[in-house]
Amino acid sequence: MEKKINKPIFLGLMILLSLNSPAKAEHLYKSYTVHNSGINSISVNHNGDTIFSVGNDNQIKITDLETGLNKATIKQNSPITALASSNDDNYYATAGSDGSVKIWDAKRNILVKEINIHLKPVTAVAFSPDGKYLISGSYDKTLQVWDIQNEQAMKKLEGHQSYPRDIKFSPDGNLMASCAGDDDAIKIWSTRDWQVKTVIKVKNTYFNTLSFSPDSSMLAVGGDDKSIKIYNANNNNLLKEINNQEGYISAVKFSQDNKYLFSGDSDKNIKVWNPKDWTLVKTFKSSSAINSLDSSYNGKYIISASSDKTIKIWKNRSLNNIFTKTPHQEQINSVIYSPDQKYIVSAGDDPFLSINSASDLNSERQIKDNSNGINSLAITKAGDLMISGGNNGTIKVWQTKNWKNISIFKESKSPIQAIAISPNDNNFVSGADDGKLKAWSLDKEKSINTMSFSEKIKALAYSNDGSVIAAGIGKKIIIWEASTWKQLASVEAHNSSILSLAFNLNDKKLVSSSEDGTVKVWNVNDMSTIKNFTNVGTVNHLVFSSNGKYLAGATKKDIKLWNTDKWTDMETISGHDGNVQTLSFSPDNRLLVSGGADKTIRLWELEY
Known part of the structure; x- marks a missing residue:
């Protein structure tokens, strides 16, 4: 790697720079370690202020969503495998590896009823929407319907060839769905007579998780085949199969407003999908495989639980598309x-x-331009002038008060790929496909410096204090002192052409992106690599927020x-x-x- 650093100049420059440590701004909103071992299941109340969780440490934990403070801890004698909350938030139910199902008062956290009707460990529980029934599934391969009001077993549902991994009611209460992974089957039951309405069978799928849409029209299922399948809940037709997954699907959940479908997988991903067209909206990366998911009632937060003992809260609505034109x-x-x-x-x-x-x-206005297309725009800090770089080699200066073209600079026919204006608005630099780097005076409307290189110049950046200029020339980053054009550094930075450069707020760091699929963060003082984001894909443009918190x-x-x-x-x-x-x-x-x-x-x- 070629690296030439003029350290004295940079050390002097760094002394003059102000120190600014951006406040922490995580996509991960909160992370709480609330259990002593892996967490199996979570549920969030409708107010969105309390998280219920159960795990292999034999404990039920009730946690304040915003603060992480423990509201209550209930210890049991064996691991707790599953959890469900009633729609009115008055009760929650837990499934035990000892074969018990317990119903708890959610306000006082006291045991209301213990049900022992399974012969083996219980694996899933669900309340009916009206709160009248509780259904449990077990390693004994049965589903048991419990009448909560009359405190009696109503019905034993049989037919699965393996233990039920998940149970869900449709929000309208008319249907109940169950999946048993090893028999590759989803059973849809009518809640009127508790008879099987239909069976969905997909070979080698091993279904793990279910979720009905809020309007009860769709059923989402996920399994070990790394896909999410969306079915019409009324006729069981397959509407969509989503295969954009890296691990087996452990959890799916529709948001209450039906704007999102959330999925969690064994590869630590939480993904957000748009039910309108089933496109991927965003991906969150957790620290461990996802065991369970829930969301706040308004869909603002996604709550995940993992085997690493943590509950994590993610801001789902952190970046929302509000207009498209x-x-x-x-x-x-x-x-x-x-x-x-x-x-x-x-x-x-x-x-x-x-x-x-x-x-x-x-x-509001469209201005016809004869530059054969424009690759780059830059605007002065005063906002009075804008500069455009065209495919025909022209650089134009526009007066923003009336959008008149007041100056045209043309030196060659090679496309202009990059424009950067000095922070004091006096000068600007341009880079072109023919390898020409030019510095221009805005006031004098003329070129004040020209450098020629053998490779295309696709990226230029001024430091925020205007003291240095960085250029991406082929695979290299070259930095000059802006006042003298003395070269301060030259680094073979990437394996392919550099596409974008940007200085952070205090000019201590420079970021670069390349066609090689990496984004690198550089220490401007010695051009050492601080961070190398690999496998990002081609990043065409990088930009810092003006407060420096985000890239x-x-x-x-x-x-x-x-x-x-x-x-x-x-x-x-x-x-x-x-x-x-x-x-x-x-x-x-x-x-x-x-x-x-x-x-x-x-x-x-x-x-x-």
């Missing part, structure tokens, strides 16, 4: 917020600049978010139908706009 006829290459946050400018492969309302993305990356159909405090993954957001090419944070850090190959710009609201 199609202001262009071709791929969008660049989007940028105005400093006053009143508008968003977008440009791409079609011959138009689109001036879009920042509030709803409606295109966003534009990838293939996804937006990735990282926490800059510890450089950890926060979230992966899906939504675009093609490559995401460009991103821009709003100045107040509340919003993120994206543009891509699907010709759309999308506005996302952050709820961190």
